[in-house]
Amino acid sequence: MDVFPVDPRDTQWEVSHPTYRVTFWRRDAKNQHSPGWVAEEWSIKGADIDQVLIWARDNAQTRSFIIYANITDPDGPGLIRLFGTDPTAAT
Amino acid sequence: MTTVRSHTWITVAGLAAAVLFTGSVLFTASPAFATDKNGCNAHINTPHFSTGAGGVIVKGKYDCTSVPTTIFLGTRTTGLYLWLCPHQPQPSESYLTNSNNHCSIRGANFGDVHVRVAGRIYTRYAPPGGQPGAHGSGYWVACSVWYSSGPNGTSSDTTSFGPIWQGSG
Numbered sequence: 001m002d003v004f005p006v007d008p009r010d011t012q013w014e015v016s017h018p019t020y021r022v023t024f025w026r027r028d029a030k031n032q033h034s035p036g037w038v039a040e041e042w043s044i045k046g047a048d049i050d051q052v053l054i055w056a057r058d059n060a061q062t063r064s065f066i067i068y069a070n071i072t073d074p075d076g077p078g079l080i081r082l083f084g085t086d087p088t089a090a091t
Numbered sequence: 092m093t094t095v096r097s098h099t100w101i102t103v104a105g106l107a108a109a110v111l112f113t114g115s116v117l118f119t120a121s122p123a124f125a126t127d128k129n130g131c132n133a134h135i136n137t138p139h140f141s142t143g144a145g146g147v148i149v150k151g152k153y154d155c156t157s158v159p160t161t162i163f164l165g166t167r168t169t170g171l172y173l174w175l176c177p178h179q180p181q182p183s184e185s186y187l188t189n190s191n192n193h194c195s196i197r198g199a200n201f202g203d204v205h206v207r208v209a210g211r212i213y214t215r216y217a218p219p220g221g222q223p224g225a226h227g228s229g230y231w232v233a234c235s236v237w238y239s240s241g242p243n244g245t246s247s248d249t250t251s252f253g254p255i256w257q258g259s260g
Contacts, residue, residue, distance in 0.1 A: 035258075036257070037140070037256075074207065075211070088137040088149075089134070090134055
C-alpha cells in the first residue's frame, strides 16, 4: 500500500451516492470433483459503504463476496471494485 | 451486441477450423500471437452459474495500453464464445470445432470493445445481457477470438481461452 499527500484538485467529478453491486460467491456443492462457482448478485442504493459492508457480512453466511461501485461514464455502465475478489478470474 | 449468427465462408490457407453448431454458426481463428500491436490483452474467466442471469455465463475482460483502440469481436471470425462439451475438452479451437467431440456454443457475444482509456478493463459477457444464461451439463469453457486496431496498426486474430468448469446450470 502506497500512501502519499496529494493536491485535491486533480479530479473532475464525483458521485455522492453511488449504487453498489454486491456479488456473493459460493462453491457449487453439487459437483465435488470439480466444484464451480455460483454467483448471487444484488444492487444496493441509498447506503454508504460501511452499511453495504455490514449488510454483505450479515448475509454472506459462508460465502465470499465482492463489492463494486456501479457508475456510468462515457464508456457506459461499469463497476469499480471496492472490496473482495472474483474467484472466477484467472488473473 | 448480437446473438448467434449464420456464417458461410471459406477458410484461408487451411489454417482455420470451422464447425457447424446448433444451427448454423461457424467458428474460426488463426493461432494466438504473443504480443498485440496495441498492447491489448484478453482474460477469460471461468464460466459459472449466475442467479441474476438464470444460467451459466462467462466474463471476458479486455484491456489495451495504446488508445484509442477497438478490439473487434463482431467480425465474421471473432467473438466471445461459451462452449459446452460432453467430455473434458482440450483448450484448442481444433477440439472445440471438431464435430466428433460434440461441443456446442451456448452463448456468444459479438460486441466490439472500444478501448478509450488505457489500462481500464472492458468487459463482455456470454451470453450477453438481455439473453438468459445458458443451461446444460458437462464441461464449460469459454474462448475469445479477437483482434485490435489502434494507433499501432491492426493485429492478427488472437484466441484466448479461460479455465474449464465441469458442472451443470
